[in-house]
Ligand SMILES: Nc1ncnc2c1ncn2[C@@H]1O[C@H](COP(=O)(O)OP(=O)(O)OP(=O)(O)O)[C@@H](O)[C@H]1O
């Protein structure tokens with residue numbers, strides 16, 4: 386029994402309580418400063434689960450990645466939840482790019498969001514952990530850290546079937562509608578993250594090129610559009626014949642004839658994202674495979690200047706890539722390997738994929754790329770003809786009247802001049818006055834004709850391409866014909 390004299394006074398008790406509280410606060414601050422947040426979260430989760438061993442809740446874990454590919458449920462959950470702000474969630478990242486109609490919300494840090502579905506209470510939790518990549522194919526330390534992001538969805542066990550069969554499909558459909566509503570095309574290009582691991586980074590595709598603005602032979606334009614439409618329609622056909630739902634285009638022709646513009650026009654037409662695969666950024670085959678597998682369906686994979694990008698060991702022992710750096714033979718990404726991967730594993734992992742290769746030098750390409758069945762269409766982007774010139778003049782100067790000053794003369798000169806749309810576009814940009822532009826163009830074409838006749842400005846490669854212009858629309862169509 387405690388004597389009365391030993392009972393501490395209220396003031397002493399308050400003092401003791403205050404110092405314990407201060408000590409706890411200091412301890413918490415110290416823990417917060419010393420222990421990484423992910424570790425804190427892990428400990429907290431473990432302690433909670435220890436005291437709730439017979440929880441009546443069930444938790445679904447939705448990871449961002451499914452093996453090497455993207456988990457669509459995660460992507461959809463992210464879109465769905467971005468529209469459900471919740472007081473419990475403390476940190477969001479918001480972004481807005483010029484063409485976005487509203488802000489994009491992403492989850493910046495671990496936190497919870499509550500939701501309800503048919504009176505079932507649900508708790509979503511976002512978890513983000515830095516992890517050492519399991520994809521270690523090489524013994525250097527570079528680029529092996531990545532973020533492991535996931536959602537955890539908790540609810541009462543008794544609703545498990547309703548959640549799996551009704552709520553999850555509801556989330557997927559809602560996200561799809563939200564995505565379609567604000568479909569803005571993204572251009573994904575390669576970049577290194579803070580752990581120096583190479584990954585896709587995206588910006589909105591702001592390229593204004595469309596089939597209307599492209600100066601192409603009308604017949605060629607029609608064939609390309611019809612081919613794209615047919616490709617989209619034929620899901621069942623591809624399934625029936627056992628072919629991956631994929632279409633390959635090889636765009637070839639001299640510089641400035643609109644190869645990159647055509648890619649942007651196709652993306653704008655189909656509303657497909659573009660993945661620009663720049664080989665000089667990729668050091669090893671394993672990275673290439675990982676990157677390809679993390680591309681989404683309904684997208685265009687672009688490899689520009691394929692003749693310079695990928696090594697062809699059959700032709701040379703070691704080769705210098707177009708940045709002037711030579712690659713180590715062991716790490717080389719070979720064309721054969723790339724093509725086999727694109728045709729094989731990759732194309733079976735997604736639907737509605739388009740692959741586009743571009744080159745200025747078709748004759749330098751490896752036969753592996755040209756063999757029938759490899760690329761479905763070979764599209765020759767040629768110098769301007771009088772028809773494609775009319776489209777360009779209409780777009781830039783808003784004139785199509787053949788009686789317009791200098792228009793007819795320019796049109797005639799174009800035919801023999803072997804001039805690219807980019808060169809003519811440059812002349813059209815010289816003034817706001819169409820008269821001045823056409824006058825300047827006629828002078829330019831006359832000079833060009835003289836130079837061409839002398840051959841002074843024409844490279845060997847250009848000459849080769851010009852010889853091949855006997856048949857202007859060189860289209861090889863292996864699947865549809
Ligand atoms: N067919 C075209 N129709 C309209 N504009 C064009 C066309 N071709 C080129 N241009 C204009 O020229 C510029 C350069 O064209 P683009 O980059 O598409 O050429 P490219 O064939 O990809 O050239 P490179 O072989 O050098 O990559 C474009 O921004 C566009 O303004």
Ligand SMILES: [Mg+2]
Nearest residue numbers: 644645646689
């Ligand atoms: Mg280009």
